[in-house]
Amino acid sequence: MAQYTSASTALAVIRLRNPPVNALSLPVLQALEDGLKRADADPSVKAIMICGENGKFSAGADIQGFSLPKTRGISLGHFVSLIERCEKPVVAAIEGVALGGGLEVALGCHYRVAHVKARMGLPEVTIGLLPGGEGTQRLPRLIGVPAALDIITTGRHIPATEALKLGLVDEVVEENTIEAAIRLANKVIGQPLEPRRLSLRPVPKLPNMEAFLSEALVKLKKQARRYLAPELCFQAVRAATELPFADGVRKERELFNVLLTSGQAQALQYAFFAERAVQKWTTPHGSSWQNASPQPIHKAAVIGLGTMGRGIVTSLVKASIPVVALEQNLEYLNTGRKAVMLLLEREAMKMEQGAQTLDFHNPARLQFTVDFDALRDVDLVIEAVFENMPLKKEIFQKLSRICKPAAFLCTNTSALNIDEIASATSRPQQVVGTHFFSPAHIMRLLEIIYGHHTSPTAIATAVQLGKVLKKVGVVVGNCFGFAGNRMMFPYVEQAVFLLEEGSRPEAVDQVLEDFGFKIGPFRMSDLAGLDVAWRSRKGRGLAGDSVPPGTPARQRHGRRYSPLPDLLCENGRFGQKTGKGWYQYEKAGGRTAKPDPWLHNVLTQYRDTHHIKTRFIDQEEILERCLFSLINEGFDILAEGIASGPEHLDVIYIHGYGWPKHRGGPMFYASTVGLPRVLAKLQRYSEAHPDVPALRPSTFLKKLVAVGNPPLKEWMSYLSRPSNKL
Numbered sequence: 101m102a103q104y105t106s107a108s109t110a111l112a113v114i115r116l117r118n119p120p121v122n123a124l125s126l127p128v129l130q131a132l133e134d135g136l137k138r139a140d141a142d143p144s145v146k147a148i149m150i151c152g153e154n155g156k157f158s159a160g161a162d163i164q165g166f167s168l169p170k171t172r173g174i175s176l177g178h179f180v181s182l183i184e185r186c187e188k189p190v191v192a193a194i195e196g197v198a199l200g201g202g203l204e205v206a207l208g209c210h211y212r213v214a215h216v217k218a219r220m221g222l223p224e225v226t227i228g229l230l231p232g233g234e235g236t237q238r239l240p241r242l243i244g245v246p247a248a249l250d251i252i253t254t255g256r257h258i259p260a261t262e263a264l265k266l267g268l269v270d271e272v273v274e275e276n277t278i279e280a281a282i283r284l285a286n287k288v289i290g291q292p293l294e295p296r297r298l299s300l301r302p303v304p305k306l307p308n309m310e311a312f313l314s315e316a317l318v319k320l321k322k323q324a325r326r327y328l329a330p331e332l333c334f335q336a337v338r339a340a341t342e343l344p345f346a347d348g349v350r351k352e353r354e355l356f357n358v359l360l361t362s363g364q365a366q367a368l369q370y371a372f373f374a375e376r377a378v379q380k381w382t383t384p385h386g387s388s389w390q391n392a393s394p395q396p397i398h399k400a401a402v403i404g405l406g407t408m409g410r411g412i413v414t415s416l417v418k419a420s421i422p423v424v425a426l427e428q429n430l431e432y433l434n435t436g437r438k439a440v441m442l443l444l445e446r447e448a449m450k451m452e453q454g455a456q457t458l459d460f461h462n463p464a465r466l467q468f469t470v471d472f473d474a475l476r477d478v479d480l481v482i483e484a485v486f487e488n489m490p491l492k493k494e495i496f497q498k499l500s501r502i503c504k505p506a507a508f509l510c511t512n513t514s515a516l517n518i519d520e521i522a523s524a525t526s527r528p529q530q531v532v533g534t535h536f537f538s539p540a541h542i543m544r545l546l547e548i549i550y551g552h553h554t555s556p557t558a559i560a561t562a563v564q565l566g567k568v569l570k571k572v573g574v575v576v577g578n579c580f581g582f583a584g585n586r587m588m589f590p591y592v593e594q595a596v597f598l599l600e601e602g603s604r605p606e607a608v609d610q611v612l613e614d615f616g617f618k619i620g621p622f623r624m625s626d627l628a629g630l631d632v633a634w635r636s637r638k639g640r641g642l643a644g645d646s647v648p649p650g651t652p653a654r655q656r657h658g659r660r661y662s663p664l665p666d667l668l669c670e671n672g673r674f675g676q677k678t679g680k681g682w683y684q685y686e687k688a689g690g691r692t693a694k695p696d697p698w699l700h701n702v703l704t705q706y707r708d709t710h711h712i713k714t715r716f717i718d719q720e721e722i723l724e725r726c727l728f729s730l731i732n733e734g735f736d737i738l739a740e741g742i743a744s745g746p747e748h749l750d751v752i753y754i755h756g757y758g759w760p761k762h763r764g765g766p767m768f769y770a771s772t773v774g775l776p777r778v779l780a781k782l783q784r785y786s787e788a789h790p791d792v793p794a795l796r797p798s799t800f801l802k803k804l805v806a807v808g809n810p811p812l813k814e815w816m817s818y819l820s821r822p823s824n825k826l
């Protein structure tokens with residue numbers, strides 16, 4: 101709704117009202133229109149102010165509504181034009197946020213006043229759309245093409261101070277925005293409105309417009325990787341530079357409809373809501389975000405200053421949480437300290453550009469030590485030493501003795517058993533897994549793993565910590581590899597099997613990068629370091645001396661196994677860090693991957709040795725075997741209650757594994773492919789490779805197909821676990 105009141109006899113106020121963010125649903129827009137008509141018809145009204153309820157202007161169109169047939173034909177532009185055509189001055193009072201359609205409404209107003217803490221932007225591109233309320237035509241007319249193109253194609257939020265510099269708003273105030281807008285409205289009564297109607301303005305010229313646009317398009321295409329919205333946003337802005345306003349609006353509408361029906365918009369909007377849904381965590385034991393409260397974290401500690409520990413310390417400092425950083429000896433401590441300081445200096449530079457500061461030279465905020473006693477008063481510890489169970493247990497035993505009883509003990513592990521780590525302490529209820537992703541100060545995912553004894557308070561505290569660190573926390577159960585890595589294992593395994601059968605790393609990577617992954621599985625392994633997984637395989641008796649003599653080279657525990665990755669490691673090829681892995685690099689630490697004839701020869705010899713008949717493997721098979729095996733594991737994870745819904749797995753994959761967001765995540769993707777097709781393909785591949793359990797269709801997947809391929813939001817209701825009733 102929108103509430104119509106008057107601030108004085110001469111001023112009508114239209115207040116957008118649709119909690120929590122005043123989204124522009126159809127009733128809100130209709131009430132806005134009614135308000136404008138009423139103000140227009142009332143001769144005592146000399147000016148109009150539009151504002152939003154509860155300190156928020158508007159977060160734009162109701163994203164839920166895009167899928168509703170009722171809202172499909174509605175043009176936001178109609179309402180924006182109505183505001184602009186008004187014969188009485190209209191002033192927008194922007195508090196909180198004016199995003200998407202919210203900002204487009206403000207652009208229809210003749211004047212804009214913003215609170216200093218307000219944020220503005222056109223984030224439609226992030227949900228697969230473009231600003232479809234004539235924003236692509238008005239914004240370039242107001243602030244020029246380069247700034248408008250940046251705002252529209254990135255979707256970034258603009259702070260009010262930047263908006264003022266750009267000319268997006270007329271005034272920024274620190275106190276009462278509504279009063280300031282009323283003052284401005286009274287001041288401009290009687291002034292000519294034509295110059296304030298953006299649709300009547302020309303787009304400011306650039307001396308080199310064509311060159312500027314061509315360069316911008318090349319840059320966009322390079323980043324887009326089959327993601328449609330940025331390029332269509334570009335086309336709409338270009339239309340503003342070439343066409344009169346009305347024709348530009350027609351073009352905008354046409355492009356908007358292409359995006360709306362593209363499938364990518366649905367995937368991105370699903371991802372938007374999935375990210376919010378995972379915050380409402382539950383466990384199969386009945387604890388949830390509703391019945392658990394987080395404890396405050398005033399001071400934290402990080403143990404281990406390797407790659408992960410350095411990133412975690414940086415994240416905590418950035419979130420203004422005082423940190424004690426601990427290493428096992430002075431040599432490691434000094435190396436770690438230098439690396440952390442370097443990261444923090446870089447982060448400080450980035451933050452200063454956004455006018456924020458980062459205080460990390462104060463020892464009360466960041467302390468480096470080798471003394472465990474310094475951990476006595478911390479509220480939470482994050483252990484980030486390397487993946488070695490005895491070492492982790494030794495540390496947890498020590499922490500259990502030293503830390504205050506209320507302190508939470510977190511382990512940063514990508515696969516190890518949380519319960520076993522917790523068993524080394526006298527307080528297993530305080531132990532929780534916090535799986536950060538590298539680089540930990542940049543990657544947004546935080547997998548939060550509860551063990552058998554982890555208390556709801558410990559989970560809630562880890563979730564709250566994730567929020568404070570500006571991460572997307574996803575709560576999952578305890579199993580080898582948890583959710584993310586457990587799904588990744590069959591994906592990487594298939595990639596390697598495809599090499600055995602006839603493919604090459606560059607062919608497999610290309611298919612998955614064309615699908616939209618930032619990086620294919622082989623480039624990813626080279627980046628992460630092949631030695632990490634090798635150490636883990638040796639630890640699990642799959643590789644090295646612990647393999648019993650006489651074990652067939654390509655079999656472990658009765659299943660197919662590929663020793664190819666071990667072979668590379670035995671030859672010192674650990675990936676980028678050694679300059680050689682699945683690819684060759686210009687030098688150790690180099691980043692440019694080049695196909696390696698050495699590897700191609702090894703593959704030929706390997707196939708000869710093991711009597712594998714080389715065959716041509718097409719792109720479809722590469723894609724399906726890698727993705728469907730990963731998805732198949734996802735169904736098992738859901739059935740076991742390790743993750744409480746498909747959205748959780750999708751959020752994990754988007755934010756931790758570079759899954760293309762415009763494909764919604766693996767489980768959403770499976771729903772778009774259709775579960776019967778996924779099942780049929782898995783059945784076919786499984787018959788061809790009966791010794792590969794990861795290709796055997798999950799019982800849960802089979803059940804969903806048997807009950808008629810229900811929509812994703814209904815999947816969990818087909819599990820008969822008690823957790824469904826939570």
Ligand SMILES: CC/C=C\C/C=C/C(=O)SCCNC(=O)CCNC(=O)[C@H](O)C(C)(C)COP(=O)(O)OP(=O)(O)OC[C@H]1O[C@@H](n2cnc3c(N)ncnc32)[C@H](O)[C@@H]1OP(=O)(O)O
Nearest residue numbers: 121123159160161162163164176199200201223232233376
């Ligand atoms: C017919 C018109 C045609 C086309 C032109 C117009 C197109 C558009 O305007 S598209 C929408 C563009 N706007 C956005 O993309 C903004 C999306 N929202 C956000 O970025 C954030 O929610 C926020 C910055 C506005 C607030 O962030 P925060 O304080 O962290 O809260 P939440 O994100 O948890 O949001 C709270 C609550 O509100 C729901 N919500 C937010 N925005 C919308 C929206 N535009 N439509 C519908 N619902 C929205 C969000 O899902 C949360 O709901 P729950 O509490 O139930 O989880």
